[in-house]
Amino acid sequence: MFVAFCNQNTDFTCLGGCLVADIDALIKKYFVQPDDTDPPSEPLPATFSGCQVTPLIDGATYFADLKTRIDALGNGTPSQNSAQFIYLTGWWLCLTGRQPAPGHPETGEAPFSLDGPGAPNHLIDVLKAKARAGVDVRVMGFITWAGMADYGILRTSVRKRIKILDIQLDTLASIDGLRKEPALKDRACLIIIGHSAGSSHTKMALVGDGTRAIGYTGGLDLVDDRHGGQPHPPGQWHDVQAKVEGPAVQGLYDFYRAIWNENADRRIKSFLSVKDRIPSHTTATTPVPARTLPTTPVGGHHVQSLRTVPRFNYKFTNNLPENPKISFAPDGLFEVRSAWFNAVLAAERYVYIEDQGFWSTDVMTWLNRVLKIRNNLKVVLLKGIADPNDPPFPAYADVALWDGLLHDLNDQQRGRVRAFLSDVFVHTKSTIVDDHWAIIGSANAFQRSLYTDIEHSVGIVDVDGGLVQQYRTLLWSDHFHLLDPAGQQKIADIDKALNVWDPNWGTSGSQVTLPPTLKPILLPFEATFLTDEEQDRHDRYEDVDSRAPWGGCLP
Structure with missing residues (x-):
């Protein structure tokens, strides 16, 4: 059950004493539009109102x-x-x-x-x-x-x-x-x-x-x-x-x-x-x-139904098992990718990504681009202790974080990026942007989720401006150990909430501090290089990109 919160942002107008979202502006800004599409792999996602x-x-x-x-x-x-x-x-x-x-x-x-x-x-x-x-x-x-x-x-x-x-x-x-x-x-x-x-x-x-x-x-x-x-x-x-x-x-x-x-x-x-x-x-x-x-x-919520369906692109020398193309998407479908990309590049105030890992160089590159465009944008990345079914924190995550996100940012830009480790298994696959747009689904911040695995997520904006803000407030309250509505209300305002993640951000006064269950992650400060064996394992098994030819002569 959501608690009603007041939302403060630039995409609202005053009507009869209430804040009302300019929903057409929000949809145009954060949702994939016809001009954003690249058929057949990135068509306009199925879009619904009401x-x-x-x-x-x-x-x-x-x-x-x-x-x-x-x-x-x-x-x-x-x-x-x-x-x-x-x-x-x-x-x-x-x-x-x-x-x-x-x-x-x-x-x-x-x-x-x-x-x-x-x-x-x-x-x-x-x-x-x-x-x-x-x-x-x-x-x-x-x-x-x-x-x-x-x-x-x-x-x-x-x-x-x-x-x-x-x-x-x-x-x-x-x-x-x-x-x-x-x-x-x-x-x-x-x-x-x-x-x-x-x-x-x-x-x-x-x-x-x-x-x-x-x-x-x-x-x-x-x-x-x-x-x-x-x-x-x-x-x-x-x-x-x-x-x-x-x-x-x-x-x-x-x-x-x-x-x-x-x-x-x-x-x-x-x-x-x-x-x-x-x-x-x-x-x-x-x-x-x-x-x-x-x-x-x-x-009053508007939804884009987002799919990932792979391509089937095999090396000429491949002797590993192959599958034929999927008939309803013979060129693959990368709708999750196009929606995520569009919303992140539209971000003005913050991007929050909660995921079990940050392996996708593509996603990290989008964050790099928008940090350079928006001088006040904040980025928060949250992951948990390793899923027991995942490999240990892999070297290719450091590659994605450095090559995609950090390598050419200046000190001011890097100062607007924070990463944290929770003491629980964070298995969420969700991004929130500006208290306006959110994505929830099965797609991780992995290359394979954008291009190779069969995935489904929903992208959301809403007419009254409450849903995404309330979702962000309750999600962060879960991590900040705010168990009651009064505590959750303290971080309803985004500036006060951002100040919890970093005291140099936003506005103080929430009286909320980071619990000891959230530890800052030291992001990579230099390039990481994979061995040939690690690169082969990454490309063929761990974080496969179906746009590239796959396979080989050896297992």
Whole structure:
């Protein structure tokens, strides 16, 4: 629930004693416009008005909201239930729990529940019950198709490079477990359409009852350790999911449908689990139907539905697994990139990026450019302790920060950049600009999120100027340990809030100080060079850019 705050900025006019946003000016400034596009890879994103977007901060908040929507379905007559749907997709599914590591049975975990870690109301059982009641339940999980096809005999050299192979057993088990319910036998799929070294990274849920549909997009997978909330103990998970209502849900639905139907049209691949081979889908897998969702306005938020879909560009000498182009985007789609670029270059007061890492030289270059253009612009970067599924803070992050962001800034410009490390797992993929524009979704500040992985995010501005400011206030309050509305009100004003990050910025008087759980990060002060092996690993596995030819003769 958001608290109403007063917003102060230059894009508002006075009307009847209230501040009213010049929404046309905001859209023109921060949203991708027809003149900004570069088809076919960067077309005009699907753009919607009359929407309601609610940022759900932390897993406990998101999972509770999703549970309420799912529980409401499947309780009517067969005719009513048949008009309802639950569509889920994730990078990692733990519906049947975490599979124990080979030789270590104690490492297994209980099936995922929306009610919390270890809770008995397992989501897999809920989904089976809804499907038996006639609700159209569908679940897609990402599989590293190029590496998992022969999982049992993979060479050690490949497994060291593709670190997520072991956790894919959880997704295999989840899809196999769903198929044991006859109503879901043909409605649980492994996603096999991605780039050879990419992933289907989208974490999306769609819930509809025939008259209303709600979409969720963000960073949260259906995994038990994603439950988290304020006040965070050290090492807990922190993330954000956007709840989308109104006309923009159509954009989420159409993307889900495109991925499902593309997948269902492909030749079936099989993957070795612990004992059995699990097919990616079945010959009876049916397409997701086209639906025209309700267009009735439900709020004053404007939304761009943003996608990343890779190109399939292989080296002539490549002997590694290849995939054909995706038919609905044969040249790739880089809408997340174009929207992010446009908004950052429009920034005047501040850019805040909260992410699990800052590996993208492109994103850092945009910040470099705008710091030179805007003499008072502030940049805040926040990351957390390393995701246990990520490599340690990599050398190529220092390369991106130096080569992209810092290398040619003067002292005054560098003095307007601050980076911080939180003591929690910051898994958020979100940027906020000027209290006017925000992006929330699955796309990280990585090259692969801009060009290679299948991603979805939403870009947002709003007519009354409240949403983005309120989102920023609550997100920063989460990190500043401001648990009540009175405390949160202290950083509603952006100048006072910026002063918390750096006492030389903004305006003092908030009476808020940085907690000891946020540590300044010393940014690189000289160039970092990768070895040939590190560069090859970066280009082929860690942060792949699908615009460049991929592959080679060796694993």
